[in-house]
Amino acid sequence: MLNKIKRIKFYPHKKVSLTFKITLWYTTFIVLLIGSLVVGAFFVGDNVIEKNSKKKLIEEVTEIANGSDSFTAYEDGITLSVYDKDGNLIAGTVPKKFKVNDFSIGVTTEYKDTSNNRYIYYDLESSSNKLGNGKYVRGVVQVSKNITGWILPLIIILGSLIVIVIIMYGGYLIIKNSLKPVRDMTETAATIATSNDLSKRINIDKGSDEIHKLGSVFNEMLDSLEKSSKRERQFSSDVSHELRTPISVIMAESEYGKKHTDSLEEAKESFEVIDRQSKRMTVMINQILELARLDSKIEITKEEILFSDKLKKTLKDYEILFNNKNIKLTQDIKDNIKVFGNEILIMRMIDNLLSNALKYAKSEVNIVLAKKNSIILEVADDGIGISDEEKVNIWNRFYKVDKSRTTTEDNSSGLGLSITKKIIDLHNWKIGVLDNNPNGAKFVVNL
Secondary structure, eight states: OGGGSOOOOOOGGGGSOHHHHHHHHHHHHHHHHHHHHHHHHHHHHHHHHHHHHHHHHHHHHHHHHTTOSOOOSEETTEEEEEEOTTOOEEEEOOOTTOOOOSOOBTOEEEEEOTTOOEEEEEEEEOOOTTTOTTOEEEEEEEOSSSIIIIIHHHHHHHHHHHHHHHHHHHHHHHHHHHTHHHHHHHHHHHHHHHHOOTTOOOOOOSOOSHHHHHHHHHHHHHHHHHHHHHHHHHHHHHHHHHHHHHHHHHHHHHHHHHHTTTOHHHHHHHHHHHHHHHHHHHHHHHHHHHHHHHHHOSOOOOEEEEHHHHHHHHHHHHHHHHHHTTOEEEEEEOSSOEEEEOHHHHHHHHHHHHHHHHHHOSSEEEEEEEESSSEEEEEEEOSSOOOHHHHHHTTSTTOOOOGGGSOTTOOOOSOHHHHHHHHHHHTTOEEEEEEOSSSSEEEEEEO
16 A cells, blocks of 8 residues: 555755755855854864963963063952962952962963853962962963853844854845846746747846846747748748639639630630649749758758859850740850859759840840959840839749739749849858849849
């Protein structure tokens, strides 16, 4: 039966606040430290005083016994007296409650009276002609029931207690204020957990200690999570919106084809529409997956690439596409230009920029690769250009420019330039879009 009883574990320290734990810890340390110092100081001080009293006692009695000093009954807290060989007091005095008749020659001896007062006395036989032979000199000093006995320790203890209270309260306030960001973090995290509101932030005062830095990092993390959440929601919304149209078209054409199966020509037209929309969806899904992979990348593998040669080969592959659309391709590519980057991603960037230029150009596309202060890649078309408002938005996912810049055969997903921008960001490069005089747009990449 007893073996079946489970042990109940109780950890009271886990229910106590961090502020209290820290305060209790260093307060205990201070109490022990001060207590040790008080006890040590008391005993050390008492011993030092007693040793000094003994030393002074021996010196005074010796001087009088040797006749080197004039006799006085009281000297520097020492009571002095002279006795004959029979023990009769012939000079000086003794403390009122001091009752010692026997002599301890040359030895410091301790005596306690009826009131528990402590005395130390020292006897020495006289060798002085002033006192005469057969005389005894006694010195008595009281070493208890004075300030060093109990008043001084009491003062030290009371003073220590006051100091401890001040330190405890001051430390508590300091720790409480220092840990405020931690409490705020706890409350903010709890609020976010219950409400799913990532807009909440910790109110942090100015400070540079570890706690304030932790609070700042926590807010930065929340900023990042909020942005990521917004991007995710927007991305999901955009994907749903973009896929809705081709799916609707496919469903409509499928329904139409079923109703007109007797007409081969009409059915063929429906199949062509379905095929076209399916390919569009395939391209879009592949680009979405590509963006997702790029978003998950923090670092990429890089190597030295002879960029000028790669670009020339790519342009040669594109010649037939430009010729089919009767678009003139001009190029000014300097030799032996090298870049440090990921070859696969760089070639994807080039494909996107060339495809974009081919899509919107009227008669000419111009490619420039030069090296001055930095490496510059320019891809320019002679279309109608891009407005200032669109220049800001073209990097957004699923964004498409004005219809006047879009051809009737355009099946663009609006993801090409977003992928390009992501690739450039991963390489820590810069890209911008300018007006191409007299007409068109010019994409400029600083490598």
